Amino acid sequence: MTKKILITYYSWSNKTKQVAKKLAQALDAELLELTVKNNVFSTDMYKTSEIAKTQIKTNDFPELVTKIPDISQYETILVGSPVWNGAPATPLHSFLAQIANFKGKIATFYTDAGSVGVYGEIFKTWAAPLTVVSIYQQQKDILTWAKEVIEK
Incomplete structure (x- = not known):
């Protein structure tokens, strides 16, 4: 039986979208x-950064327009995001809250233009109580990493 995988992502500049599609x-x-x-x-990166900081500070995360499918059909969900201020993009918080009952594996990958900061720590905090099995590290090829996550 094939392991069913969902790759979900938020992309502000389309960089994360390109990685997710590949x-x-x-x-x-x-x-x-x-x-x-x-x-x-x-559309301004610096203004978006400030908006995201405020959302995190006030715990007022953006509502998703995306309709989330029945996630119980998946064994693994890979979640992609740009890094904003050393954290995941705030729409990920909204997504993770919606899938809090998912019983499979969660892993995250990111695209960044500088420092990754504490992306992984924040992702794990936002994802609790989900089972986060891996956080992508740029020293490794992303496809190799993804295959390892799926085979765990």
Whole structure:
């Protein structure tokens, strides 16, 4: 039986989207893009950074427009995000809260333009009580990492 995999991601600049699409194609996985309303974030990176900081500080995370499928059909969910201020993009918090009862494996990958900061620690905090089995580290090829996660 084939292991069913979902690759879900939020992408602000399309960089994470490109990585997620390549992974989905290589792994024969389903792809789910997380989206929020058009006016939530700015097209300016620095303004978006400030918006995200405020969302985290006030615990007021953006509502997802994306309809989440029945996740019980998946064994593994790979979650992709840009790194914002050393943390995952805030729509990931909203997604993780919606799938809090998922019984399979969760792993996360990211794209960044600088410091990864405490991305992994924050992702694990947001994901609790989910089983986070791996956080991508850039020293490794992302496809190799993803295959290892799936085979765990």
